Amino acid sequence: MENKLHIYNTLSRKKELFQPIKPPYVGMYVCGPTVYGDAHLGHARPAITFDILFRYLKHLGYKVRYVRNITDVGHLVNDADSGEDKIQKKARLEDVEPMEIVKYYSDRYHTNMDQLNTLHPSIEPTASGHIIEQMEMVKKILENGYAYESEGSIYFDVEKYNKKYHYGKLSGRKIEELIENTRELAGQEEKRNSFDFALWKKADPTHIMHWPSPWSEGYPGWHLECSAMGKKYLGETFDIHGGGMDLLFPHHESEIAQANAANGHDPVKYWMHNNMITVNGQKMGKSLNNFITLDEFFTGSHQSLQRAYAPMVIRFFILQAHYRSTLDFSNEALVAAEKGLNRLLEAWHLVPDLKASTESSVDVKSYEAKCYEAMNDDLNTPMVIAHLFEVAKIINQVNDGKAKLIQEDIDFLKSFFNTFIFELLGLRDEKASGGNDQVIDYLMETILSIRQNAKQNKDYATADKIRDDLTKLGIVIKDTKEGAKWSLK
């Protein structure tokens, strides 16, 4: 299988030609959400970024297994003295079962992801469903001598590990600096070094999510689930591991360490990290409490939103920036994205009705190569979109009789646009589903003919009232040379 796809590998800090370990198979693991709250705009970024990669790899002919986990245990809360589980904390506050929280937010996450038109992962494992696998990994790391027990908890011995391997190879950190710079946190007296991390944590009596283990009644450490589940479903070494840049350290760094300590070699060939979405230049995140949930975007129910934005507008907005750049959110930017998306789709709608000429005045086929080139250059979707806009302009020119295309080129446009807009960028034509109702079609035909009569009688007041009233209902009327056309907004 040949391809020219280059992806930026965080491990080497360079763009590298993508060569799977065992073509045509590709194994891809992406860090999913911790389901203790609604998904916000930041969660949409990796989901969409790696959805694009998933779609493109499949398009190139690879057989991809895409694993995205659901974190439903572990992950300590920083302000809880006892190291209380995040899910548990939420559960206690709302007085419900932890798994009830997990179910509730998992469902909502899935709904949001469907709204954003991301393809479902091949496997979506939960941490709580893989306690045994995680314990097996702890045992192995213990056997290999890279972990120690302390008060019923098991910690990873970073210093010892670093003597044979390199702790910091992904994030560029040096262990000596970690010694000096790691902040003092509660509950660290059990550890030999402040940067050692838990593989297994003993549950205190109030902790309600716990499992029996050889060491204590407890729960698995922060970074273990991805290592254990990645290995189980993709093997000890797999092609791609993705996630947000904020997971680079310590999460992904520790995953590498765990894999080496357990299996003796690196787990992943290509590490990919998407950048953050910012608000006024600052990261949108849970801890800063400046996040806007996806539901709030879709309904417009957040004080800093001027109105609602459709899921496809959010998707398009995210795709208009490169995944490794920060993306600054604002109403203005979203409105611009919405108009741009609309412009693209309007052009797409014109394609079937374009009139063919005997010759073409523009070279539309060259745009396909340009788009592939952009995709191959580390998934440069903003570049792809820029090319598509240029094609949209050509379509409009042909529609206006200012440029010419032969039938073959028009047919080419249909498949080309279809491939890039819908198959690869994963955009959905929300309007395509509207207007299928025969009753509505007939109704609109009737209304528009009444309006046409009014116009012919120069009764513009009536004509404009019809148009204005329909606009309020979300129906847009455009008078063209071929008569009035309508569409749902």
Place this chain on the structure above:
RNA sequence: GGUACCGUGGCCGAGUGGCUAGGCGGAGGUCUGCAAAACCUUAUACAGCGGUUCGAAUCCGCUCGGUACCUCCA
């Protein structure tokens, strides 16, 4: 304090040595009863200072400003 990244026109955002990015917004025009859409034309740019080069937004250095990670975080 350590590590990494960034600073592009009113806004968002590509571009890494010479060729118009693109979208939104602004101005003027064509079309139209008006509007919308579309098309045409147009203005506004590469944080600052030095250096390398025939030539730099793009490479190097310094300065200033910002962000991320170092603690759960997409």
